[in-house]
Amino acid sequence: MGCDLLNRWIADGTCDRELSKILLKAKISDSPISISMRRCAICGAETDYEICPKCYLERYTIYEFNPYIEIKVCPKCGRAYSGKWIDKETALMDTILKNFTHDLEFKILRFELEELGENNGLIRVEGVFRGEKLTYELPFELRQKFEVCERCSRLYGGYFESIIQLRAENRAIEEYEVERARSLIDESIEKADYPTAFISKIVERKEGIDYYIGDRNLAKKIARRIEEELGGKLTESKKISGRKDGRDIYRTTYSIRLREYRNGDVVRDGTKILLVTNAVKGKGVDLSGKSHVLKNPKVIAKKEHVKRTFVVNVDKSVVEVLNPTTQEVVQIEKRTDYSIGEEVLYFEDKGKPYIFPEL
Ligand SMILES: [Zn+2]
Ligand SMILES: [Zn+2]
Numbered sequence: 001m002g003c004d005l006l007n008r009w010i011a012d013g014t015c016d017r018e019l020s021k022i023l024l025k026a027k028i029s030d031s032p033i034s035i036s037m038r039r040c041a042i043c044g045a046e047t048d049y050e051i052c053p054k055c056y057l058e059r060y061t062i063y064e065f066n067p068y069i070e071i072k073v074c075p076k077c078g079r080a081y082s083g084k085w086i087d088k089e090t091a092l093m094d095t096i097l098k099n100f101t102h103d104l105e106f107k108i109l110r111f112e113l114e115e116l117g118e119n120n121g122l123i124r125v126e127g128v129f130r131g132e133k134l135t136y137e138l139p140f141e142l143r144q145k146f147e148v149c150e151r152c153s154r155l156y157g158g159y160f161e162s163i164i165q166l167r168a169e170n171r172a173i174e175e176y177e178v179e180r181a182r183s184l185i186d187e188s189i190e191k192a193d194y195p196t197a198f199i200s201k202i203v204e205r206k207e208g209i210d211y212y213i214g215d216r217n218l219a220k221k222i223a224r225r226i227e228e229e230l231g232g233k234l235t236e237s238k239k240i241s242g243r244k245d246g247r248d249i250y251r252t253t254y255s256i257r258l259r260e261y262r263n264g265d266v267v268r269d270g271t272k273i274l275l276v277t278n279a280v281k282g283k284g285v286d287l288s289g290k291s292h293v294l295k296n297p298k299v300i301a302k303k304e305h306v307k308r309t310f311v312v313n314v315d316k317s318v319v320e321v322l323n324p325t326t327q328e329v330v331q332i333e334k335r336t337d338y339s340i341g342e343e344v345l346y347f348e349d350k351g352k353p354y355i356f357p358e359l
Helices: 002-010 015-025 053-059 088-098 150-155 175-191 216-230
Strands: 063-065 068-073 080-082 084-086 100-102 106-116 120-129 132-146 162-168 199-205 208-213 232-244 247-258 266-269 272-278 283-285 291-293 298-301 307-314 318-322 329-333 343-349 352-357
Touching (some): 063 132, 175 208, 216 232, 216 247, 298 343, 318 352
Antiparallel strands (some): 063 100, 068 080, 080 084, 120 132, 266 272, 272 283, 283 291, 307 318, 318 329, 343 352
């Protein structure tokens, strides 16, 4: 029940984890060691203790709770403050726990947020004191003060220290490359726990995409990861963007130029014609299917122009295949073994047909 309310309020799925954290934080105490049965000093009832739980509870309080809970909430991102800006659920529970203290003999079994409204809520505490199971419902008043957090004030102010430019050599950036770059950016931002870890703007240009990043070091890290994963060339440039306290302020641009060749493109590398099999690692296969490392490749056929077709005839030195566009039989020099009916990759360079064995 408490969980549901909590979830409804913060629309997050971390309730169980947070509650177990809360139970841990509640400083669960050890059970008292009893030696022999004795009598309560006040009422004379049999008990393991000097004073029986009933008499103890009549005279002493075993917990204290300050029912005025005050938290600062950022109206932009919804996070709340408890030492630092964190998710609202955790910040609220932290604050509630700071307002709750208890006798070490009062062993807390459950500590749950039972109800939560705009301005108030209810905590349910279950525990054991001297063998007695006790349940308390603690209403509290909630005061939420709205204050824009540091990150949001920078983010919404358009703050950025760095630009990552994603470009591609002689071609448009592929959809999967845009998606991968974006997920690398998002992952890195999520991991970075500081107020300038954000994208303040994304600009799509004719030549590529610009990502405006709040933090310079983070931008550098992201740019390197994109370069590593997508393959390309990373360059860095600095520009003075203003002055602060007598010192120049720089904005750094990290430009990643993705390689022209992609998996499936055909390149000419020296005297070899190669089908690119791993664009990031720079690998390809030649017309006989043998692997090579790319040295100075130039794209001669884009993957869109490499088509599948079939072998219709083979002899000692010639392979006959169907031209996939005209369906005419074409003769090609034989560079490796083929069998009739085998699928091959077909392309033309300056009107001359070539085939690669199917990988
Ligand atoms: Zn007693
Ligand atoms: Zn915020």
